[in-house]
Amino acid sequence: SQTIHQWPATLVQPVGSPLSLECTVEGTSNPNLYWYRQAAGRGLQLLFYSVGIGQISSEVPQNLSASRPQDRQFILSSKKLLLSDSGFYLCAWTLGSGRQAFFGQGTRLTVV
């Protein structure tokens, strides 16, 4: 069966430090992969999505970047975190248009 792993569950990082969040999918091939950020009590903001290895689309200009080095691995990074990068980060995958999305359990990032 398909599963999605996202870690860590919580992270506290100082301003100016780097960030690397990893998401991996098992049990499927060539998924579409997504990174979302959710502010407290708010909706999901689409940050990046990828339809294949090395193919990254960015939705909003920001302090973050994403990479897809392998088919089922999606990484969210930052060279220097800002306070405004705090939030709940969610990774998701689908098998394409018109298919449901499966979400990881999320990473709560607090930048201090």
Add this chain to the structure above:
Amino acid sequence: SQQGEEDPQALSIQEGENATMNCSYKTSINNLQWYRQNSGRGLVHLILIRSNEREKHSGRLRVTLDTSKKSSSLLITASRAADTASYFCATDIIQGAQKLVFGQGTRLTINP
């Protein structure tokens, strides 16, 4: 900007009552999905309705779609305390690659 807008932002009802949440969107879509999120967790898919469908049922859930008004509604009948969660609509927009864009969500509280 967000594609979907849910209303109300928050809804509080008594157990056993029906809960109705609405979603409006801006651009043409392939399909519309509804998701549920328990506090601090990932989202779970509830139901998908395609652009050529008008109504769909799944257990106690009923979803309608009006593409002429660019709106959808989610009805939960005979609500239970366990239905307390945030509910989001998501649209799979036609233009561009396979983005899945979420609204701001409705926070539903079922009072026992």
